[in-house]
Amino acid sequence: MRVLTHFLLASVMTAPMTISPAQAAPADATIAYPRTEAQPLVEEQFGVKVADPYRWLENDVREDARVRDWVTAQNKVTDAYLATLPARATFARRLTELFNYERVSPPVKRGGRYFYARNDGLQNQAVLNVRDRVDGPARVLIDPNGWAKDGATALAEWRPSDDGRYLVYAVQDGGTDWRTVRVLDVETGKDLPDSVEWVKFSNLDWAKDGSGFFYSRFPQPASGGKFQALNENQQVYFHRLGTPQSEDRLVYRTPDRPRLNHIAEVSDDGKWLIITSSEGTDDRYEITLVDLSRPDAQPRTLIKGLEHSWNYVGNQGSRFLWTTNKGAPRLKIVALDIAEANPVARDIVPEDKATLGGASVIGGVLIASYLVDAKTEVRRYRPDGTLIGKVALPGIGTAAGFGGKADDPETFFAFTSFATPTTVFRYDARSDTAQVWAQPRLTFKPEDFKVEQRFFASKDGTQVPMFIVRRKDVTGPAPTLMYGYGGFNISNTPAFSAGRLAWIEQGGAFALVNLRGGGEYGKAWHDAGRLLNKQNVFDDFIAAGEYLIREGVTGKGQLAIQGGSNGGLLVGAVTNQRPDLFAAALPAVGVMDMLRFDRFTAGRYWVDDYGYPSKEADFRNLLTYSPYHNVRSGTDYPAVLVTTADTDDRVVPGHSFKYVSALQAAAIGPRPHLIRIETRAGHGAGKPTDKIIAETADQWAFIARWTGLTVR
Structure with a gap:
C-alpha cells in the first residue's frame, strides 16, 4: 500500500528527484471538474525536488479574485452533484427534527x-x-x-x-x-x-x-x-x-x-495572576506569577523550562494545587508552597492507572475527573489527598463541569453518551448528592440503540479501543461511518451527536476509534502517535477498518471514514495508503500540506505533534504521509467529499484547495472527488445550526450513496 512512498524515500538518499502531488490525468468521465491551473513550481529541500503546482490556491479568498472564482466554480460542480442524491432531502428533514431539542450548558x-x-x-x-x-x-x-x-x-x-x-x-x-x-x-x-x-x-x-x-x-x-x-x-x-x-x-x-x-x-483568592506560557500544542508550560496586591510587582517565574504540564487547580494562601505530568505520564495532583524560595512539588493524589483529566476544589472537597478506557470516572478526595469515594454518574459516558468556589459546595456537571443528549446535574460536593437541573425532551428512544466498546490489535500489536454504536436490530454487516482524530493529546470520549444519530437511525453503524496520539492513556499514548511515530495513528485507523470488516460489523465496500482538522489529515493520509479499504471519505478542514503547515496563522504551534518541515528528519517523515504529496495515480480511490470554509484561520482553506486539486488531476478512478466550501464559516466553532444541518445532510447523503445505505 505504501510502495510508491517507500520507493521515493529510498531514492532520494542518493539523488535528487521531483516529488509531485499528482500526475496529470484526464478529467473524471462523469463529472467535469473545474479547470485548475497547475504551475511549474518546484523547490528543492534536502536534495528532494518537491513540486507545488497549486500553491497559488493558498492565497486568501477575500484578497485574490482568481481563488474566489475557483471556489465558486468548485461549489457549483459539488452542488450539482449533491442535488442528484435523493437521500439529501431525507437526511436534512430528519436532522432538523433531531437537532430540535433543548441544549443547556x-x-x-x-x-x-x-x-x-x-x-x-x-x-x-x-x-x-x-x-x-x-x-x-x-x-x-x-x-x-x-x-x-x-x-x-x-x-x-x-x-x-x-x-x-x-x-x-x-x-x-x-x-x-x-x-x-x-x-x-x-x-x-x-x-x-x-x-x-x-x-x-x-x-x-x-x-x-x-x-x-x-x-x-x-x-x-x-x-x-x-x-x-x-x-x-x-x-x-x-x-x-x-x-x-x-x-x-x-x-x-x-x-x-x-x-x-x-x-x-x-487565583481563587484574587491575590495572584497566574500566567501559563507555552510555545506549541504540547503540554509543556512555564508558570509565571504576578502579585496583584502590589502595583509595582515584577513577574516571578515559578516553573521554568517548558518541560511538563502544569494546570492550576486552586490555592489556599501560599499553598497552590496543580495537576502535572512531571514524573507521572498519566498525571497527578501536587501542591507547591509559593512562599518558599524554591518550591518543591509534593504529591497530594499520586499517579493512577487511569488518566487524570482535571481537578477542582469545591466546598472543601477535591474533585478529580479520570478517563478509564476513554470513559469518565469522577473521584472525591479530602484536601490531604485521602480518597472519599466516587461520584455516581448516570451511566457509561462523559461528564464535564465541576467548576465553582472552594468554599461553596454547590457545583454543576453535564453528562452525555452516544444515545444520551447532555443532561445538566446540580451537585453538592459535601453531601455527594446530585439532582437533574436541565434535561431535554427527546424525539427518539435511547433504548433502541446499542453501544459496545471493543479492543483490537493494531499493526504492531498495540491494543486500541473503539466504540461501536448501532440500532439494536442491526446485527449483520451494515454501512459504517468510522471516525478518528489521533493527535494533540485530545481524547475522544462518548458523546451525543444528533448528526450521527440520523445516520444510525437509518441502519448504519458508527465507530469511534481511540487512536494513539490522543490523550486517552496519558503522555505515552500521545507520544506513540506524534512526530516520528505519526504512522502509528494511520496504522491504528487502518487496523480498525480491517477489524470492522473481519468481525462482520461492516462489509467490503461499506466503510466510510471521517475526521476533521488533524482528523482531516488522518483521513487524507489513510485514503492514500489504503484506498482499497474505504468506500468513501470525508476529510474536513484538514491539514493536507505537511511541508508548509507551519507558515500560516496557528500552524506554527503544531510542530509539537508534526515536527519541523525545516529539519531534515522531520521533513522526510512528513513527506511520507502528507496527503497533498502522496496522491497515487493509477489506483482507484474511494469517493471523497472534502469540506472546508472560507474564513477558517486555524487550518487555512488552502490546504483543502490544494489537496482536492491534486485528487481531481490524478487518475484515481471514476468515483467523485469533490470539495464543499462553506462561506462565512471557520474551523467549526460558532457555525450556525442551519449550516451544520445542511453540511451534515450533504455528507451523509454522499457516503450513503457510496456505502450502499438504503435511506428510508
Missing part, C-alpha cells in the same frame, strides 16, 4: 446569580441566560441570533465578574479565531462602551474587585494578513472598565521569545 455561579448558555433547538446560536436564584425564572442576557442575517456571528468566551455585576464576553464573526471583547451590565442588560480588539486564543478573567479584566492579544496584523499571518508576540493586558483599549496596562510579554503564548487567570 452547566451554569456558572457568581454573586448568587447563575449564568448559562441555552439553545431551544434550532436557534443558529446559543443564547446566554441568567437566573437570580438556582430555580428562578430565566432572563436573556445576550442573544447573538440577531447579530448577523446569516446567523454566523456567535457569542464565544464569556465570564461574569466575581460579584455577578458585569459580564465580559467575546464576539466571533464568521467563524474566525479573532475576537472582539465587550462588557455587559448584568442588571440592565446593556453594553458598556468598553471594547477590546485583536484578541485570539485568550482566557478572560476578572480582577477580584471587578474593576477590570485580564486578557491576551496579538499585535494588529499588517493589512491583508488578518487571516493568514503567523500568530506571534502574544501579550497579557489588563483592561480597566470605562477606559479605551489604548490605555490598557501591559502586564506580561516576552519579546525575546516571540513564539510563546500567554494565558492569564486570577
